[in-house]
Amino acid sequence: MPGLHQVAEHLSLQAKTLTGDDADAFGRSAFNRYYYAAYLSVRELLASLDTSWEASPHSAIPDLLEITVMRQVRDQAKRMSTSGLITIARHHSLAKQAGQASSDIASILRAAYGVRVVADYRPEQRVAFDRLEFRLAQHTHAEARNWKTRVDRAKKVLMSISKELGIVY
């Protein structure tokens, strides 16, 4: 759903024009939507790697990426280099690249999920506004609006590696 990110942008703009409780409500809703935009993008990635991963609970996804997905990449790269289809150098490079990309996605989701929980369940923690920026749970709006774009870029890396290894095709 590409629209969610736009919803978040709209809510942020509104939040900046409002004051008091209204600003807080729009601000925290924006953080929630930024999280979901990133989450749905990751879910799409997981579904194309293995359809049974699509329904993974939110909190399990970062570990799934860093452990299970990486095990699959490493095992397959190893099989291919053992049988001579790719060089050992390529095998190591692919594993390293995939590790970097998947832990980037996992880190973003962990941070974003934490902020989302504060946004939804801890109304006592207020959104803090200063002149140009607002923040919740020490995460700025500028950071939150980068979540999805960064996830999308790291996703391209993982997809390209998975294709080279025949995990996705």
Place this chain on the structure above:
Amino acid sequence: MSIREAVAGFLETSHATYVSFFHVDESSKTVILEVPVSLLRAKAGKGVTSKRQLAYLKRNIEALFDLRAVITLREAQQLTDLESGLRAALLRNFPERVTDLYMSFPTGNATQVWVMVKEELDEADGKAVRGHIVDYLANAALTSEGIEFLSPSLPEPSIAAILRSLKAISPGGMDQIMNHLLKRGYACPSERWLSGKLDAARKRRLIVRNPLGDFSLTSLGLELVPHTRSGSSSDVERMLLLARRRRW
């Protein structure tokens, strides 16, 4: 004292100032500690930390409190700005070649760069783009962990994709393999090209060719094709195709 306060107190006494934020998830008994990647170095020092020190902190927290500790790196504005700068410079200098750029920071002073390109670059263009990146990283005092180019879609199928197609349709001739790959969005440059790839796989005993000219995977080749337990598995694709053609 709540777990939150206890962890906060522990972080303070252990001078873990590099932890910018943490949250405790009581249901899964997990504490997530965020560390700005800009503060990560190969070695810990004043105001900066290392992977090793973080692993130590994680072990200590897990031993002291009944919690699982997860350290997560957080993007730093300055590094994201450096990424935007390089992206803008490449898009401006190579508008017909480069479409996007992604930089990952394993530590605060090292980076892995991926350049998304329209189509595979020839040697001269590749060298020019690479040179540009190397200069930029040097000026930004970043060491390079690698520069990789990514094409939007692989122009030609990887050997892994060819084996996977063959698993689905085998036994199959060159035409059938090419057609199946095409349906999957891969174009083989020529029959000769595919024949070369198949020949190489045959010499490695991954596939065999019967007297009719049809190829099949050997057990060795079959092991190389990834399969999962889900609906998108190559096993399922094979079964569905077999069921459709009713001939085996």
